[in-house]
Amino acid sequence: MDYYKTSLHIHTKEDPRDSHIIRYSYKDLIKTLAEKGFSIISITNHDSIFYNKNLARTAEENNILLIPGIEMTIEGVHILGYNLDREDVFDKKGNYKIKKLEDIEKIKREDNLIIPAHVFYGFHSINNKLFEHCHLFDALEFSFFYTDNILSKIPNKKAIRAAERYNMPLIGTSDVHDKRILNETYTKIKCNLDNHPLNSKKNIKSVIRAIKNAKNKDIGINSRDLKKPIEIITNPLSNMFYFRKFTVASLSGFLGFFKH
Numbered sequence: 001m002d003y004y005k006t007s008l009h010i011h012t013k014e015d016p017r018d019s020h021i022i023r024y025s026y027k028d029l030i031k032t033l034a035e036k037g038f039s040i041i042s043i044t045n046h047d048s049i050f051y052n053k054n055l056a057r058t059a060e061e062n063n064i065l066l067i068p069g070i071e072m073t074i075e076g077v078h079i080l081g082y083n084l085d086r087e088d089v090f091d092k093k094g095n096y097k098i099k100k101l102e103d104i105e106k107i108k109r110e111d112n113l114i115i116p117a118h119v120f121y122g123f124h125s126i127n128n129k130l131f132e133h134c135h136l137f138d139a140l141e142f143s144f145f146y147t148d149n150i151l152s153k154i155p156n157k158k159a160i161r162a163a164e165r166y167n168m169p170l171i172g173t174s175d176v177h178d179k180r181i182l183n184e185t186y187t188k189i190k191c192n193l194d195n196h197p198l199n200s201k202k203n204i205k206s207v208i209r210a211i212k213n214a215k216n217k218d219i220g221i222n223s224r225d226l227k228k229p230i231e232i233i234t235n236p237l238s239n240m241f242y243f244r245k246f247t248v249a250s251l252s253g254f255l256g257f258f259k260h
């Protein structure tokens with residue numbers, strides 16, 4: 001089994017909510033991810049599954065396995081879904097079929113993954129509702145969004161503690177909206193992939209199984225020996241980047257609050 005460098009929370013220009021803040025095309029992004037050595041990625045645009053054969057071919061040409069993904073908004077909470085069918089998530093008019101967090105139970109399958117995004121980060125996060133709903137999820141997200149400052153590390157510390165308490169795996173992501181930080185937090189996953197073709201259902205299932213079957217003890221965070229089946233590699237953001245992003249996120253959360 002090999003380790004594959006993985007990035008499972010990425011937004012692109014096609015994102016219906018965030019396209020105005022994204023400067024790269026998906027082709028440009030896939031090329032950069034390949035240059036940085038990523039082998040497995042998922043584009044998780046808001047409220048839409050951005051995946052088709054052309055896209056998978058672009059990934060394949062760059063030696064990358066692309067897993068269909070989405071960042072859903074359920075009860076105002078961002079939930080990452082992988083390898084879901086559009087029909088599972090949306091009705092014919094494009095409205096969410098899943099209206100409540102409990103409804104996630106209906107779409108859970110052996111070959112898909114459901115993970116709450118940025119778990120304890122306030123706006124659009126599941127926060128303490130996790131404790132009544134954790135049976136719905138396959139893993140928790142370890143976020144890139146922290147600095148060397150101790151206060152900024154609190155949300156991830158809470159996620160680590162919750163993952164220990166419920167014996168769940170964690171995955172590290174950079175919730176990529178900006179190419180400069182895509183290498184700051186990511187996950188290395190041990191699994192078996194066939195190379196020809198790389199973008200096959202079998203390979204997607206293999207990655208999903210590796211995450212789904214992992215227990216909390218199987219997760220390493222910046223371990224020196226890289227012996228765990230899932231290793232999160234993570235570096236703190238610079239204060240400048242963090243505060244700029246924090247201001248934008250707070251402002252859009254604040255404005256979003258008045259929109260609903």
Ligand SMILES: [Zn+2]
Pocket residue numbers: 071078117118124
């Ligand atoms: Zn989100």
Ligand SMILES: [Zn+2]
Pocket residue numbers: 009011071117175
């Ligand atoms: Zn996101």
